[in-house]
Amino acid sequence: MRGFVVISDRILEQQELQNLYNHIGRTDLISPDRLVVEGEWGHFFFTANASLREAFDDEELTRIRGNVYDLHFYSVDFSTLLAANKAVTCLPSAAMILIDNDHGLIASIKEVRRRIGAGIDWTEMSR
Numbered sequence: 001m002r003g004f005v006v007i008s009d010r011i012l013e014q015q016e017l018q019n020l021y022n023h024i025g026r027t028d029l030i031s032p033d034r035l036v037v038e039g040e041w042g043h044f045f046f047t048a049n050a051s052l053r054e055a056f057d058d059e060e061l062t063r064i065r066g067n068v069y070d071l072h073f074y075s076v077d078f079s080t081l082l083a084a085n086k087a088v089t090c091l092p093s094a095a096m097i098l099i100d101n102d103h104g105l106i107a108s109i110k111e112v113r114r115r116i117g118a119g120i121d122w123t124e125m126s127r
Contacts (some may be wrong), residue, residue, distance in 0.1 A: 001077045001078070002123060003075055003076060003077040003078065004078075004099055004100060005099070005102065006075075006091070006098075006099060007064055007071055007098040007099075007100065008071075008072045008074070008095045008097045008098075009068045009069065009070050009071075009072070009095055010070065012048075012092070014029055014033065014035050014048070015029070016092070017035050018035055020091070020092065021035070021037045021046075021087075024039055024086050024090060025038050025039025025086075033047055037086075039083075041082040041086060042080035042083035043078070044077060044078040044084065044086070044087045045077045047075045047077075049073055049075045050072075050073055051073075052074075053073055064106065067096065067098055067108065068096050068097075078123075088109065088112050088116065089116060097109040099112045101123050101124065101125065103123075103125060103126055
Protein backbone atom coordinates (compact mmCIF):
# COMPACT_ATOMS: atom_id res chain seq x y z
CA MET A 1 0.00 0.00 0.00
CA ARG A 2 1.32 3.44 -0.91
CA GLY A 3 0.30 6.74 0.59
CA PHE A 4 0.37 10.51 0.62
CA VAL A 5 -0.48 13.29 3.05
CA VAL A 6 -3.21 15.89 2.66
CA ILE A 7 -2.66 19.17 4.49
CA SER A 8 -5.74 21.37 4.65
CA ASP A 9 -6.49 24.83 6.01
CA ARG A 10 -9.71 23.53 7.50
CA ILE A 11 -10.97 20.36 9.10
CA LEU A 12 -12.21 17.89 6.52
CA GLU A 13 -15.07 16.14 8.28
CA GLN A 14 -15.26 12.43 7.53
CA GLN A 15 -19.02 12.68 6.87
CA GLU A 16 -18.39 15.48 4.36
CA LEU A 17 -15.74 13.35 2.66
CA GLN A 18 -18.06 10.37 2.60
CA ASN A 19 -20.65 12.50 0.81
CA LEU A 20 -18.03 13.69 -1.70
CA TYR A 21 -16.80 10.15 -2.42
CA ASN A 22 -20.19 8.38 -2.51
CA HIS A 23 -20.50 8.84 -6.28
CA ILE A 24 -17.21 7.07 -7.11
CA GLY A 25 -17.63 3.88 -5.10
CA ARG A 26 -18.68 2.22 -1.88
CA THR A 27 -17.81 4.24 1.22
CA ASP A 28 -17.53 3.01 4.79
CA LEU A 29 -16.95 5.33 7.71
CA ILE A 30 -15.18 2.77 9.90
CA SER A 31 -14.35 5.23 12.69
CA PRO A 32 -14.80 8.96 13.36
CA ASP A 33 -11.34 9.53 11.85
CA ARG A 34 -11.14 6.92 9.06
CA LEU A 35 -13.03 6.52 5.81
CA VAL A 36 -12.64 3.65 3.33
CA VAL A 37 -13.60 4.14 -0.31
CA GLU A 38 -13.66 1.16 -2.72
CA GLY A 39 -14.47 0.71 -6.37
CA GLU A 40 -13.48 -1.29 -9.43
CA TRP A 41 -10.45 1.04 -9.62
CA GLY A 42 -9.11 -0.09 -6.21
CA HIS A 43 -9.48 1.48 -2.77
CA PHE A 44 -8.12 4.16 -0.47
CA PHE A 45 -8.24 4.94 3.24
CA PHE A 46 -8.61 8.60 4.27
CA THR A 47 -7.55 9.10 7.89
CA ALA A 48 -7.36 12.23 10.05
CA ASN A 49 -3.95 12.14 11.74
CA ALA A 50 -2.72 15.19 13.68
CA SER A 51 0.52 13.39 14.60
CA LEU A 52 1.67 13.65 10.96
CA ARG A 53 2.81 17.19 11.79
CA GLU A 54 5.79 15.58 13.55
CA ALA A 55 6.93 14.00 10.25
CA PHE A 56 7.75 17.44 8.81
CA ASP A 57 10.94 19.30 9.62
CA ASP A 58 11.00 23.04 10.39
CA GLU A 59 11.92 23.99 6.82
CA GLU A 60 9.00 22.01 5.39
CA LEU A 61 6.56 23.43 7.93
CA THR A 62 7.71 26.97 7.10
CA ARG A 63 7.16 26.28 3.40
CA ILE A 64 3.75 24.73 4.10
CA ARG A 65 2.69 27.65 6.31
CA GLY A 66 3.44 29.98 3.39
CA ASN A 67 0.40 28.41 1.71
CA VAL A 68 -1.70 26.94 4.51
CA TYR A 69 -1.62 28.57 7.95
CA ASP A 70 -4.09 26.50 9.99
CA LEU A 71 -2.77 22.97 9.46
CA HIS A 72 -4.92 19.82 9.50
CA PHE A 73 -3.22 16.57 8.47
CA TYR A 74 -4.68 13.47 6.82
CA SER A 75 -3.04 10.31 5.55
CA VAL A 76 -4.35 8.66 2.40
CA ASP A 77 -3.27 5.08 1.76
CA PHE A 78 -4.14 3.79 -1.69
CA SER A 79 -3.96 0.59 -3.71
CA THR A 80 -3.59 1.96 -7.26
CA LEU A 81 -2.66 5.18 -9.03
CA LEU A 82 -6.28 5.50 -10.17
CA ALA A 83 -7.42 5.27 -6.53
CA ALA A 84 -4.95 8.03 -5.56
CA ASN A 85 -6.16 10.19 -8.43
CA LYS A 86 -9.81 9.72 -7.41
CA ALA A 87 -8.98 10.58 -3.79
CA VAL A 88 -7.44 13.89 -4.91
CA THR A 89 -9.89 14.91 -7.63
CA CYS A 90 -12.90 14.56 -5.35
CA LEU A 91 -11.51 16.66 -2.49
CA PRO A 92 -13.34 19.94 -1.84
CA SER A 93 -12.16 22.81 -4.00
CA ALA A 94 -13.10 25.39 -1.38
CA ALA A 95 -10.34 24.31 1.00
CA MET A 96 -6.69 25.30 0.57
CA ILE A 97 -5.04 21.91 0.28
CA LEU A 98 -1.45 20.78 -0.19
CA ILE A 99 -0.46 17.25 -1.12
CA ASP A 100 2.80 15.64 0.08
CA ASN A 101 3.60 12.44 -1.80
CA ASP A 102 6.45 11.53 0.58
CA HIS A 103 8.92 11.47 -2.31
CA GLY A 104 9.84 15.17 -2.23
CA LEU A 105 6.74 16.67 -3.85
CA ILE A 106 4.67 19.09 -1.78
CA ALA A 107 2.25 20.78 -4.16
CA SER A 108 -1.10 22.53 -4.20
CA ILE A 109 -4.12 20.44 -5.01
CA LYS A 110 -4.48 22.53 -8.16
CA GLU A 111 -1.00 21.48 -9.31
CA VAL A 112 -1.62 17.81 -8.48
CA ARG A 113 -4.93 17.93 -10.38
CA ARG A 114 -3.08 19.46 -13.34
CA ARG A 115 -0.63 16.56 -13.29
CA ILE A 116 -3.48 14.05 -13.06
CA GLY A 117 -5.13 15.68 -16.08
CA ALA A 118 -1.84 15.44 -18.00
CA GLY A 119 -1.57 11.72 -17.21
CA ILE A 120 1.48 12.17 -14.96
CA ASP A 121 2.10 9.77 -12.05
CA TRP A 122 2.51 12.42 -9.36
CA THR A 123 2.65 9.84 -6.53
CA GLU A 124 6.36 9.09 -7.02
CA MET A 125 7.72 12.37 -8.39
CA SER A 126 10.36 14.22 -6.41
CA ARG A 127 9.20 17.65 -7.62
